[in-house]
Amino acid sequence: MADYYSNKGGNNVADYYSKIIPADPFFVPEEERLKQTADYLLGALVAMEVTVHLSDAPEFIDCGGLLEAIRCPLCGAELDFDWWTGLMDERYGENGFSDLTAVLPCCGRESSLDRLDYQAACGFARAEIRLLYPRRQPDGDCLAQAEALLGTPVRAIYSRI
Ligand SMILES: [Zn+2]
Structure with a gap:
């Protein structure tokens, strides 16, 4: 982890x-x-x-x-955990997450890691x-x-x- x-x-x-x-x-x-x-x-x-x-x-x-699922807040598609963990690793810097930008793979729109629909x-x-x-x-x-x-x-x- x-x-x-x-x-x-x-x-x-x-x-x-x-x-x-x-x-x-x-x-x-x-x-x-x-x-x-x-x-x-x-x-x-x-x-x-x-x-x-x-x-x-x-x-x-x-x-x-x-945590059972993560969905796109814009189109409702269920997001792949591998995509999410990859993006989390990318955004995780020395002090934490200074950039939360997320471009959704489902609909191509821009959101933020904190706005994803976590369930x-x-x-x-x-x-x-x-x-x-x-x-x-x-x-x-x-x-x-x-x-x-x-x-x-x-x-x-x-x-x-
Ligand atoms: Zn979407």
Whole structure:
């Protein structure tokens, strides 16, 4: 597995995470806001642990073993995993993914790696709030509160490793 994929396998116990990220892959929240949002989510989702991660360029925020298919967001065609991993390797630089451009093989149109239709959802972000073993999933109110605290629209990614 390449470095960008956290699903390295080999665990007998399933690790389950909820990951909250800015919807804009290049957005970096202020540290104080990140901390407040992390504290809020730890309590609201009744998680065992919360960690915050910042990076110099967008990183792949994966859904672990929940990834079953990737589709073109423009024409809906199912994308070949080999095409996708090839492009991911190409775009993965020293610090992460500074360029997310993707020209789709199905319809020839241009999109972005973070806009592909991942099933289940995946994303790209420079800031990640990761909650281990949350007992609740974030609902609309919870996400709205997280957006207000963080100062930017957010997305939730669910991951099982
Ligand atoms: Zn297409």
